Structures are given as structure tokens and as C-alpha cells.
Amino acid sequence: MLHQYNYDNKSEQSRSYGMRDQLWLEARARIYDTLQLKSCCNNTAITAACMSLLRRCKRNHARSSFLQNAIFSNKIIMFSKSYCPYCLRAKWIFSELNEKPYVVKLDLRDDGGKIQYVLLDLIGRSTVPQVFVNCKNIGGSDDLKAAVDDGTLQRFLAAS
Secondary structure, eight states, X not given: OOOOOOOOHHHHHHSOOOHHHHHHHHHHHHHHHHHHHHHTTTOHHHHHXXXXXXXXXXXXXXXXXXXXXXXXXXXXXXXXXXXXXXXXXXXXXXXXXXXXXXXXXXGGSTTHHHHHHHHHHHHSOOOSOEEEEXXXXXXXXXXXXXXXXXXXXXXXXXXX
């Protein structure tokens, strides 16, 4: 059952918050706006996935703002490393489907280790690649291949 998420911006902002809490409120407001847009499509699976991810992001809100924005702003996002053969396999799978994911190469970023730590907290895995489609974590290269083979990935892509 999907629960409605009510956000009263005025009452939240009228209270006095520290800088850390203010960052969380701003991130939550951006995510809520994204959820409103996605829920206009009446796609409860996408909205439920986004809400689940939002609840898990709450614990690391200061470090995960990039991660949240990247996942919610892109239809397909892949967290990878430039030297990883499994990441290359996942990119090849998307190229075969004529889809172009937004790729975050963790080894080329200064904060790549922190992003990988937040991924561990969010989804319970720190391995690469990690693929998200419409806010839903597909998993790694083997999971992506399995999702293609059974049609799950095509359903997620068609839902957007």
C-alpha cells in the first residue's frame, strides 16, 4: 500500500533549524517536488521506489545530496569505476538496448569513496556497477543481465 507523503513547507521552515537540518529540509523539498512530478504519471511503483530511497537517504543527508540528485534526476544512472570489467559489461548491455545511462565514475572523483559508502548504506552493496532505473536499484552487471533476460528492465524503462 502506498502512503501519501504530505509536506507542509511553511510549517517546517517556520521552526529554527541548524545548518545540517536546513540542508536536509532543502533536499527533502527537492525530492518531494520530484515525487510530485513522478506521481502525476500515476506510476505507484516509481513513487514507492523513490519514497523507499528517500527514507534510507535520511540518515546520510549531508553526504548524499549528490547521490540523491543524481538518482532522482536521471532515468538511468550507473555508478562505476573506469577499470572495472563488469562496469564495461553493463555499459555494453545498455548500448545494445540503445539506452544511454548517466555514468558516475567513482574512481575519478575526489568524493568517490564517500559516495560508495553512502551506496553501501542505501542499498547494502558497495560493489560496482550499481545501476538505478527510475529510482529503483537494479543491481550489478549480473542483475542487469538477468533483468534484461526476463523483461524486467524493459518494463522499468517503459514506465517512465
